[in-house]
Amino acid sequence: MNNRKSVIIICLAILASIILGFLVFYYLESIKFNQEKPTQVTVKTSNKPKAKEPKKAKPVKKPTKPKQKVEKKKPAAKSSCNSSTVHADPNQIDVIANKKHCLNPLRYVPKDLVQVNKAWLRKEAASHYRKMLTDANKSKASFWSISSYRSYDNQVVTYNHWVNTSGRKKADTYSARPGYSEHQTGLTVDLASGQCRFDCFEKTKAHAWLTKNGHKYGFIKRYPKGKERLTGYIHESWHWRYIGIEAATDMKQKGVKTLEEYWGIEGGDYPG
């Protein structure tokens, strides 16, 4: 019996030591686990400020962008006789030239003038003029050019001639001052039919054909009847201006007669 008791006691002692061993092991593991948690939290919190850093940099970039936009708008051409910032580039087909808007530079010369029959026009206008003339001839509504591109110096001679002929006030109603003439853009042509020039041209078959078909080739009658106050010039049935097929067709469809109305540009008499 004593032997049995001693065996049982030994077994219990072994069992107790095993249980104690497990308890110590779990205790130590739990300490390790609890020690790891704070490090994970600190890692997470330390990441957040890093992610916010780029936001701090943004306000520095923002002020630089508006400055660049303002600088792009600055090149808009202005001069003492042309305050417009639109339709102001003489190299563009949509340039305006009237008594309120001179050409800038005043002595502008187109770089791509070509000759079509008797007309000197810019390349794009010339190519459309050629097609228009060919089709007009097929319809027996032929016309020819009295005058097309005129340089600044040529306009000095032309304008002075009309001032000497009928006085400055009357000359201003049908002849532009140098630097203000559409003829200097290389986009305009004065037309005649047979021996019929100027006022007579309105009664010709050519004028009727142009009134009906001119827009299909990008041309408009620039100084129509009843619009003298807007254009600054008397009705000139002979003076035709190239503005491109799209714009000319749009004007025709909308029934808009002048570029001043179509583009919302000030016209009329000279300032002052």
Ligand SMILES: [Zn+2]
């Ligand atoms: Zn003209």
